[in-house]
Amino acid sequence: MKHLNKLFAAALLFAGMTTQAQDSNNPWAISFGANGVDTKVSAVGNDSPKWIQLANANDNWNIVPAVSYVNVSRYVGDGFSFGLTGSVNRINKWVVRVPGTESTDVVVNPGDLNYFAFDATIKYSFMEMLKSKWLDPSINLGGGYNFFGDASAGTVNGGLGLTFWVTENVGLQLQSVYKHSFDDDRVADLDVPTHIQHFAGITFKFGGKDTDGDGIYDKDDACPEVAGLPEFKGCPDTDKDGIQDSEDACPEEVGTKELNGCPDNDGDGIINSEDACPEDKGTKMMNGCPDADGDGVADKDDKCPTVAGAKDNAGCPWPDTDGDGVADKDDKCPTVAGTVANNGCPEVSDETMKKLNDYGKTILFNSGKASFQKQTMPVLQAMAAILKEYPTAKFSLEGHTDSDGKDAMNQKLSEDRAAAVKNFLIEQGIDASRLSSKGFGESMPVDSNKTSKGKANNRRVEVKLVK
Incomplete structure (x- = not known):
């Protein structure tokens, strides 16, 4: 005992x-x-x-x-x-x-x-x-x-x-x-x-406590006062879009995770509440509205929505008799197609081509991709501005890489990068019929591929005048 x-x-x-x-x-x-x-x-x-x-x-x-x-x-x-x-x-x-x-x-x-x-x-x-x-x-x-x-x-x-x-x-x-x-x-x-x-x-x-009655005990419930779902640790998802309300910028409208739970009816990447044209796919530059002619004037405000024009002329072009991209009022050769750089008179000089190619050598792409680095945008815009000065001239954009990587991969990368420059210039208003692109991979180096400097020189986009 x-x-x-x-x-x-x-x-x-x-x-x-x-x-x-x-x-x-x-x-x-x-x-x-x-x-x-x-x-x-x-x-x-x-x-x-x-x-x-x-x-x-x-x-x-x-x-x-x-x-x-x-x-x-x-x-x-x-x-x-x-x-x-x-x-x-x-x-x-x-x-x-x-x-x-x-x-x-x-x-x-x-x-x-x-x-x-x-x-x-x-x-x-x-x-x-x-x-x-x-x-x-x-x-x-x-x-x-x-x-x-x-x-x-x-x-x-x-x-x-x-x-x-x-x-x-x-x-x-x-x-x-x-x-x-x-x-x-x-x-x-x-x-x-x-x-x-x-x-x-x-x-x-x-003895377990479940204040909101959602089947999840308070100790495990991140939202113990509001009925919710097990996958969100007891927190609600009012619009049932798979994003819990506390992380949903639009908790009562079905949206996507990429847009923090907000809807984007036209799929242009701009949420409806910030989209001036929520039912028509547009660009961020145009606040979600389309600009079919790429002249910087949204179609809803453009009196010439299919023809690139001037902002100060309601999106319509100024009269241009010779069609050289220079308005008659500014064209010193109004009956002969010319260039903006030459006040409406034609001629693409060697100096201009050198300038374009100097720009082409400084275009920066993300490593192994055909997407641009942010700091290279001014270079591309400068090239676009020069090409706009010669509206009748045609150019070939030729991509080149260094020798790193496989030949087939470099060939495709050079083609994609030349095409990316072409597409950007088209988006900036350059007529697609004036531009062509092709790639040569690592087959045409201009420097040694044994040094980092030489490789950098070999990674380039060349601009050729098509006569």
């Missing part, structure tokens, strides 16, 4: 030191059901418990046909829980050893003794280790105090359990506990014997 008190005190101290919640969701559990008391273990003449005696349970087990045990437990972290159990029974089958023998068992009725037991248990569940959501095997260790009629004694307990969780909170519980009595002489005296107590019942977990 003295040893039991020490063990029981240690169990209580352990429970008091740990206060973590059961499975972090529902900290409490209550179980109730029926129990059976088997006294045969104390009559066989040894200390080895016979846990399962289903074949002759009717001869050895004491069972009352009613709810006969209640257990309340709380998880104490890392698979451990601490619980208290109260149980009742009636002992009318007592298996004893006949005095003077070693193994003969006799079943007697000690007089329908009242059985009461109060037990404290530390249980370890293997459910998390098995990564199961329904199968919950466990072991337990503890101590208690048992009453057999007028006799009473303390016990040290150890057992095995198995719970089948039908739902997250409701389970079917089976458990067998070996109770080693400190008042057991293992003969036919009416003392408290060492025995096994079996339990079968229902267990309920409870």
